[in-house]
Structure formats: structure tokens, C-alpha cells
Amino acid sequence: YARDGSPTPALLEEALTTLARGRYTTVFGSGMAAIAAALAVAAAGKRVLAAPDLYGRTYHLMQSWLPGTGAEVRFANAQDHEGIAALLRDWQPHLLVLETLSNPLVKISDLPWLIAQAQAVGCKTLVDNTFASPYLCRPAELGAAFTVESLTKYINGHGDVTGGAVTCLEAGDHKALVEYRTAFGAVLDPQAAWLTLRGLRTLGLRLRQQCANAAALAAFLTVHPAVAHVYYPGLSHHPGHALAGQMFGGRGFGGMLAFDLAEATRARAWQVMDRLHVAVAAPTLGDIATLVSHPRTASHRNLTPAQAAAIGIGEGAIRVSAGIEHSDDLLADFRQALA
Incomplete structure (x- = not known):
């Protein structure tokens, strides 16, 4: 049975x-x-x-x-x-x-x-x-x-x-x-x-490209004027950067990142996500396609405003699961969405 x-x-x-x-x-x-x-x-x-x-x-x-x-x-x-x-x-x-x-x-x-x-x-x-x-x-x-x-x-x-x-x-x-x-x-x-x-069977192959795309996107977002802060352990200023390098054995820093918009509102977050064409808005992660989500209305919607604020999740936060697309296409997509 x-x-x-x-x-x-x-x-x-x-x-x-x-x-x-x-x-x-x-x-x-x-x-x-x-x-x-x-x-x-x-x-x-x-x-x-x-x-x-x-x-x-x-x-x-x-x-x-x-x-x-x-x-x-x-x-x-x-x-x-x-x-x-x-x-x-x-x-x-x-x-x-x-x-x-x-x-x-x-x-x-x-x-x-x-x-x-x-x-x-x-x-x-x-x-x-x-x-x-x-x-x-x-x-x-x-x-x-x-x-x-x-x-x-x-x-x-x-x-x-x-x-x-x-x-x-x-x-x-x-x-x-x-x-x-x-x-x-x-x-x-x-x-x-x-x-x-x-x-x-393709876990390692996929993760290598996802890690590379996440790193490229994090570097791009860090200097973008519409972005207030980027969360990614592959960035040298991330408080866990050295630890991640040690724990992950030099294989990368993961395919997940998040960023806060300078205009930190729910409406602006959804505006940016709706403008994306290569990346897809979806409440999941780890796919071969790049996926974006708004934590306050998806993964962390059950938290009260006080609980979300206590762990740093704001209305202008967007979570990104990098896929396996060509990085040039991905960066161009986020560039036009943030304009």
C-alpha cells in the first residue's frame, strides 16, 4: 500500500x-x-x-x-x-x-x-x-x-x-x-x-549558474539609485560573507537574494515586479526561471507589521530567486523594470 x-x-x-x-x-x-x-x-x-x-x-x-x-x-x-x-x-x-x-x-x-x-x-x-x-x-x-x-x-x-x-x-x-x-x-x-x-541529476549544474546570476544581479542592484539595500552573502559588505565562503566551500553564495527599494512601498514593489518580463512573479523559488516575490504579501504575509519589522522585512522588499538565464538578459530586465 x-x-x-x-x-x-x-x-x-x-x-x-x-x-x-x-x-x-x-x-x-x-x-x-x-x-x-x-x-x-x-x-x-x-x-x-x-x-x-x-x-x-x-x-x-x-x-x-x-x-x-x-x-x-x-x-x-x-x-x-x-x-x-x-x-x-x-x-x-x-x-x-x-x-x-x-x-x-x-x-x-x-x-x-x-x-x-x-x-x-x-x-x-x-x-x-x-x-x-x-x-x-x-x-x-x-x-x-x-x-x-x-x-x-x-x-x-x-x-x-x-x-x-x-x-x-x-x-x-x-x-x-x-x-x-x-x-x-x-x-x-x-x-x-x-x-x-x-x-x-542537474542540481550542481543549475546551482552554479544560479549562483553566478545572483552574484551579478546583486552587484548591479547595489549601485542602482532605485535600490536602498541589497541582501546577498556574496557581497563583501554582507555580515556573513566570510562565513558563507567557509561553509559553502567556495562553490558560490547561493541563488537567493533580496533588496529594499528606495521608495519602500507595497505599490512600488508590485510595480517593479509587474514590469519584469524575463523574471516571473511567483511565490516559490529554486526554479530554472528567475522568480520574484513580495514577502509581505507572500511568504511572510502571516506576520504582523511589528513581527515583520522586527526581522527587517519591509513593504519595499523584493525577494529574488535567480534562474539559469543569460545574465545579460536578466540585468537588462531589472534595469528596465526599475526605471
Whole structure:
């Protein structure tokens, strides 16, 4: 019975385990199904410490659903090492939740340091690695107990699949994840698994071009008069630039970036996105096409204005997922849209 297991998803799980350098992988029907399963297994009824710079739906899940399981959730800036160390030491959480590169402002978490600090107090770490993908980073190699990937994004890479995966290190956690998937029906269908295996073959090829295009676009936007600020770890002034270079092994700085418009209004953001012809407005990422979105009306629409402001997401922010187009075409498209 397919809800209990199927050959093609099993082949995908084997491939993802090898790619992530983990021990066990469980695939799910979506990225949110994957992270919900990981939280149900590792965080229900427990103390959970999380970075606030999370995908909006994840943040909402941790605020609205997780406390209902008896869990106590606290948020702390992952870049504040002193503060994180104090909370880990004094509060003794059971789970630390992070994103390798935050959505949407691409802040980088120092995973080697954070995971080591958590392990020192017996705390497991869950890392959403979707923005980085296994091409740039493999949190399981660093000791992350759970690595979550939205297969919808870079791993599939063609915008025709919805899926998710959790790679873990312990047999008990894997067993619990499989039982959760079977009980709640959060399965990945065989056709989606087959398409994801197809996409996986070109992950490295796609990411190399996406990283190059993101870097070119970030450099262009940095000096454009209509842009107030650019968020991209490949820029030398980005606070996580050196760390990203070390963690990603010189393979690039990712295909994701964001920027604030000088005219920081929702209307101006949508005007710019509507003028684009090569790039497409879409609330997803990791596609071979360049995609743009407005976080305050898409990925982070559930945040209150105060919550969004606290993590730096303004009405004039635009998130970009660089595709594999020729960089000249991409820069020309943004040049005319910003005029």
C-alpha cells in the first residue's frame, strides 16, 4: 500500500541520504509536511529555541500550533552568539531550529558553531536547508539531527513538483517520522518522486549558474539609485560573507537574494515586479526561471507589521530567486523594470 511505502520514493530517499551525508531520509508530500513532521517528532511538548528569521509559514506553525502540544517556544537572534549560548546553557532547550540561509533576507547561521553549542547541552538541531540546498551545505555532516529540504525548490528545480524531505541521524527519529507520515497520509506520490530524481541529476549544474546570476544581479542592484539595500552573502559588505565562503566551500553564495527599494512601498514593489518580463512573479523559488516575490504579501504575509519589522522585512522588499538565464538578459530586465 503506497501510504506505507513505494519503490520510487524509496529510491529518492536513498539518493537524498547519500547527497545529504546523513543516515536516513523520509520524503513527504510538501516541504511544510516535512517540517511539521520533524517538529511533531522532535519538539512536541518540549522546550524549543528558534531563530525568528524563518519562512513565514514555519514561524506561524511554531507560534500557533506547536504550543498546543505543550511545547514552550522562544525565539532568539541566531547571529547573537552570546545570547544564544546563554539561552542554551541556562534554559536547556531540547531542540534548536535554524535556517542555513534565512528567508527572505539571506542571513547566514554559523551552523558549525551553533550545532556544537547545542550538542554540548544535549540539544538537537533542526536545520531548514532549502535556500542553500545540499549543493552548498550539508548540515547532517555538521551534526544536525534533522535536515529539512523543500524538494519543491532547488532539488527538483523545475517548478513541477511539491515535496519535502527530512534527513536524520538516529534510527529512532527515522522510525517516528515514517510512522507520522503513514498516520497522517503526508506521502510523496511516485510520479513526483520520479520527477524529483530527474531534477536531482542537474542540481550542481543549475546551482552554479544560479549562483553566478545572483552574484551579478546583486552587484548591479547595489549601485542602482532605485535600490536602498541589497541582501546577498556574496557581497563583501554582507555580515556573513566570510562565513558563507567557509561553509559553502567556495562553490558560490547561493541563488537567493533580496533588496529594499528606495521608495519602500507595497505599490512600488508590485510595480517593479509587474514590469519584469524575463523574471516571473511567483511565490516559490529554486526554479530554472528567475522568480520574484513580495514577502509581505507572500511568504511572510502571516506576520504582523511589528513581527515583520522586527526581522527587517519591509513593504519595499523584493525577494529574488535567480534562474539559469543569460545574465545579460536578466540585468537588462531589472534595469528596465526599475526605471
